[in-house]
Amino acid sequence: MSNPIKDVPLAELAGVEKQAFRDAMAHLGSAVNIITTDGEAGRAGFTASAVCSVTDTPPTLLVCLNRSASVYPVFQQNQVLCVNTLADSHEALSNLFGGKTPMAQRFAAAQWVPMASGSPALTGALTSFDCRVSQVTQVGTHDVLFCEVIDILSNDSSHGLVYFDRRYHSLIRQLPQAR
Ligand SMILES: NC(=O)C1=CN([C@@H]2O[C@H](COP(=O)(O)OP(=O)(O)OC[C@H]3O[C@@H](n4cnc5c(N)ncnc54)[C@H](O)[C@@H]3O)[C@@H](O)[C@H]2O)C=CC1
Numbered sequence: 001m002s003n004p005i006k007d008v009p010l011a012e013l014a015g016v017e018k019q020a021f022r023d024a025m026a027h028l029g030s031a032v033n034i035i036t037t038d039g040e041a042g043r044a045g046f047t048a049s050a051v052c053s054v055t056d057t058p059p060t061l062l063v064c065l066n067r068s069a070s071v072y073p074v075f076q077q078n079q080v081l082c083v084n085t086l087a088d089s090h091e092a093l094s095n096l097f098g099g100k101t102p103m104a105q106r107f108a109a110a111q112w113v114p115m116a117s118g119s120p121a122l123t124g125a126l127t128s129f130d131c132r133v134s135q136v137t138q139v140g141t142h143d144v145l146f147c148e149v150i151d152i153l154s155n156d157s158s159h160g161l162v163y164f165d166r167r168y169h170s171l172i173r174q175l176p177q178a179r
């Protein structure tokens with residue numbers, strides 16, 4: 001059977017404007033994460049919603065990082081990182097790591113403990129995934145970092161944080177039913 005899109009000359013396909021894409025993406029709720037690294041290029045961190053699970057064999061996440069971000073060269077050189085998934089108390093911290101703030105000021109706003117890779121785990125994060133970058137693919141403005149998970153720290157008591165419709169929302173964890 002013929003593929004109707006494949007048979008249309010590319011020049012005749014309408015395409016989608018960047019703003020329309022962003023407006024549509026604002027409808028996809030996502031977890032909020034602070035991605036950290038430490039190593040020979042120094043310490044750095046940024047907020048990321050473009051994070052997802054790739055495979056459990058070997059356990060692998062992907063993180064999309066804009067190559068124009070100030071932190072980009074640090075991540076490129078260190079090749080290790082920690083994905084810290086934020087709890088509902090971390091909204092202000094997410095904004096600090098979301099750009100423009102000097103790196104020392106970002107890290108001074110919370111407590112951190114080094115994971116095996118040397119990357120900082122955020123105290124109180126829902127989960128911290130310690131990773132080594134196993135593969136990198138460039139797509140448009142971003143690098144897609146494939147990150148093999150080498151250790152995990154979890155906290156099963158905090159409520160979650162979701163970014164949806166350009167705003168933060170708390171994701172309330174159900175408490176176990178009293179008997
Ligand atoms: N993947 C990314 O690089 C993301 C970057 N951001 C940045 O955070 C700031 C605030 O974002 P919003 O309040 O959500 O408003 P916005 O209108 O800039 O973005 C709406 C949605 O579009 C997507 N998006 C935004 N910038 C993108 C990019 N450069 N590449 C791919 N997808 C992108 C995200 O899903 C975002 O939630 C902006 O500077 C934005 O660029 C936010 C979310 C994801």
Ligand SMILES: Cc1cc2nc3c(=O)[nH]c(=O)nc-3n(C[C@H](O)[C@H](O)[C@H](O)COP(=O)(O)O)c2cc1C
Pocket residue numbers: 032045046047048049050051064065066068069070071094095097098099100101163
């Ligand atoms: C909620 C939120 C989600 C974001 N998600 C991403 C992301 O997935 N990838 C990315 O490269 N930048 C993302 N950003 C933007 C980066 O956090 C920001 O560019 C980074 O802190 C570097 O900023 P700087 O160049 O001023 O240091 C996000 C920002 C916010 C507020």
